[in-house]
Amino acid sequence: MTRHHPDSLSLMEYSAGNLSQPHALCIKLHLDQCPHCRSRVDTLDSLGAVMMDQQPKVSVSDTSFEQLLARIDSVPAEAAPAAKTPRLSPLQKLLGEDINQLPWKRQLGDVSVLDISDKFPEQNERVVLQKLVAGGKAPAHTHRGNETTIVLQGAFADQKGVFNQWDFVVLNEQDEHKPVAVGCEDCITLSVLSAPLKLTGTFTRMLNPFIR
Amino acid sequence: MTTLEQQKAKPEGRKDPWGPLLEKVGKTQDRAAYHALFEHFAPQIKYYAISNGLASHAEELVQEVFISIWRRSCLYDWRKAAASTWIFTIARNQRIDMLRKMKRSSAEMAIETEDLWQIPGDNEDEPVTSLHRLMSERRIRESLSLLPEEQITVIAKVYMEHKSHQMVADELEIPLGTVKSRVRLALNKLKVILQDQNV
Numbered sequence A: 001m002t003r004h005h006p007d008s009l010s011l012m013e014y015s016a017g018n019l020s021q022p023h024a025l026c027i028k029l030h031l032d033q034c035p036h037c038r039s040r041v042d043t044l045d046s047l048g049a050v051m052m053d054q055q056p057k058v059s060v061s062d063t064s065f066e067q068l069l070a071r072i073d074s075v076p077a078e079a080a081p082a083a084k085t086p087r088l089s090p091l092q093k094l095l096g097e098d099i100n101q102l103p104w105k106r107q108l109g110d111v112s113v114l115d116i117s118d119k120f121p122e123q124n125e126r127v128v129l130q131k132l133v134a135g136g137k138a139p140a141h142t143h144r145g146n147e148t149t150i151v152l153q154g155a156f157a158d159q160k161g162v163f164n165q166w167d168f169v170v171l172n173e174q175d176e177h178k179p180v181a182v183g184c185e186d187c188i189t190l191s192v193l194s195a196p197l198k199l200t201g202t203f204t205r206m207l208n209p210f211i212r
Numbered sequence B: 001m002t003t004l005e006q007q008k009a010k011p012e013g014r015k016d017p018w019g020p021l022l023e024k025v026g027k028t029q030d031r032a033a034y035h036a037l038f039e040h041f042a043p044q045i046k047y048y049a050i051s052n053g054l055a056s057h058a059e060e061l062v063q064e065v066f067i068s069i070w071r072r073s074c075l076y077d078w079r080k081a082a083a084s085t086w087i088f089t090i091a092r093n094q095r096i097d098m099l100r101k102m103k104r105s106s107a108e109m110a111i112e113t114e115d116l117w118q119i120p121g122d123n124e125d126e127p128v129t130s131l132h133r134l135m136s137e138r139r140i141r142e143s144l145s146l147l148p149e150e151q152i153t154v155i156a157k158v159y160m161e162h163k164s165h166q167m168v169a170d171e172l173e174i175p176l177g178t179v180k181s182r183v184r185l186a187l188n189k190l191k192v193i194l195q196d197q198n199v
């Protein structure tokens, strides 16, 4: 059972539709497995509705509704959105059925990585998958900027606790840690690293929860 | 859903005047009901578009949202969201889509907006979990009226102007920490903060 949840502020930015796709993906993957946070987002969506209602209103053009009806009539019986058919999870859509079979690049010791930033061509964030082999250790490291991470498979532990599948973690420069993959599965995580507003140095290093 | 829950949920559901109209549209393509929804929500959505920086596309966004409402209304389930909440999520997704289309290069995305931002009720597997959803809009309205203006201002900027907490801080010339604490105080009242819930 997941125990590390996104904070309310992130969920609010999600509900408002203000997050980038990679960040939204991390939240969505968590929501799909966490009824508790889903209920928090429901409340936030209602907050959005109430905000919209309490703001000024702007009248639409006189012909607006007619145009709408004309459009509806011109596209007869368009198929309703297929909610009944099971959807692929966004993760499967992005990465296929088995994340263990991806073209992982062995990095250091127990750690493999795969940069999937190119799956999000509209964003300038780095999106990185990482795999720590079962029982493996990553070298101690800290983080630069904020890194949002969700555990996709297995679990890892550091001095802050155990992070299980679908747990949500945000790490920053204060967090020096030495993660260990616990359990009998390789631990796979998805991390999003926002480009800092002010870039001060070269920005080429692999930034992720395991290795810096 | 148990009978008991149904009995409890129903009166609350009826307090949402827009839900039944949306259901009429979904079940019988009722155009009078559709028009009533349009009269009420279109001006809100137009302002939403304008405040989000889409002034020159505001009518277009209204159209897209209402086309989507027409096509999806058969999926609307009042037990999963109040009508206005459901419509808000559609407006939000259409706004995200429109911004994406406007800046889209040749690159096609592997995932759609709706893979990332779900409309309540789209996922059939999701059980109707609680009365919480039905209560929440009324409760939010009540709680909001008690919040200080400075907290509402921050929330409005996040929801209506597509601004991150950092951008709100820059605009109001207050520290990011102050913005966050205002939001936290507000969300605490609205019972979104984790500790207030039965985890």
Ligand SMILES: [Zn+2]
Pocket: A002, A004, A005, A006, A030, A034, A036, A037, A038
């Ligand atoms: Zn959660």
